[in-house]
Amino acid sequence: MGPELGLFPMASSSWKGKGVMGTNIDAIVWDEGIDEEDARGQLMLVGKIWAQKxxxxxxxxxxxxKIWNPIKPIIGNIIDAKEKTFVFHFGAARDKEKVLENQPWHFDKFVWCFNEANHAGKITNTPLFHVPFWARVYDLPISGRKSEANAMRMRAMLGSYIGMEVGPNPEMDRAIRIRILHDVRNPLKAVIPIRLNSGKVESFEVKI
Structure with a gap:
């Protein structure tokens, strides 16, 4: 026999839709103090595969x-199979750092987005839109290839600027490499228009 809910008076529903974003509502106070569980939480990453199928x-x-070949075991759990979101619990901080440092990662040619777990709210609200890439920009003018200022100017076309990599002889390289943080919801531009000192605007090819 199931519980007779009629024995318990239900709270009024008149509050629905009111004060949800404010403070005029009775609610449990959540203690965010640091404990052993929080320390383990620092070894978590939330991930999403951006796949249309x-x-x-x-x-x-x-x-x-298996690809990450961790020092200590990693436990992976599915958050939402339909949304292709996951949480990974790392046994060692170095394993987690290696995953972040060596992005982007792919599965079946689809890119992964990773982010630190949202410790102050719902884990399902963790933003999973940005991926760091090395973008190669080809056939740039030899003069100015070492300029980080020039690389940073390209961020409006490519994404948030992280850094650049310049070889010992950049004038001999076909391309310069720029590390960017790209929003995967937007297509990556295939060319960048640049106004040269002559005043002429030319397009330069971009590949990842």
């Missing part, structure tokens, strides 16, 4: 952990 989510988790 169905994928084998278990295979995605198992494959990535």
């Amino acid at each position: 169905s994928i084998n989510v278990k295979a995605a988790v198992d494959t990535m952990i």
